[in-house]
Amino acid sequence: MHLNEYQQGALRTAAPKDKHNEVFHLLLGLVGEAGEIAEKAKKIVRDQDSDFTRWDPEDLKKELGDTLWYIAVIADHFDVPLEDIAQLNLTKLADRQQRNKLSGSGDNR
Template sequence: MDLDDYQRGAGRTAAPRDKKNELLHLVLGLVGESGEVAEKFKKWVRDCDSDESRIDRADITKELGDVLWYVATLAAYLDLSLNDIATDNLAKLASRQNRGVLGGSGDNR
């Protein structure tokens, strides 16, 4: 499956674009689901002493899927292609790597 196929599939389960506050709902949903990923890892650090063999990969897979849904749906709401976003991101990172600024800070390096 390519990313735009996923994005179209995610859109079939999204609320209508004209639903009141839908953009805000999508942004807050993305933040919330990202927080759930972080929460899983916080508990892994606290309860499992950061033992990588004890990461609950099934749980993380579900949470990352939720993050992916929100990214795809938010991008679609803004008329952005997930394939284009991914392609542009890899090009940006390759450019930073080639210029030796991959590990730096700031958006425009």
């Protein structure tokens, strides 16, 4: 499946763009889903001595899928195709790698 196909599929279950406060709702949903992933990771650190091999891959796929849904729908609100986001990100990271700047902090490194 291509990312833009996924995005179009995700939109079939999204609220209308003109729904009051919808972008805010979507942003809170994205943060909430990312928080769920972090919470599960925290429990692996706390209860399983950071043994991430114990993370249930099916559960992880579901949670990552939820975050992907929010990203796809938020991007659509701003008329940005997911494939554009993915390509831009890979280009940015390749540039940082070429300049030996993968580590560190700051958006424009």
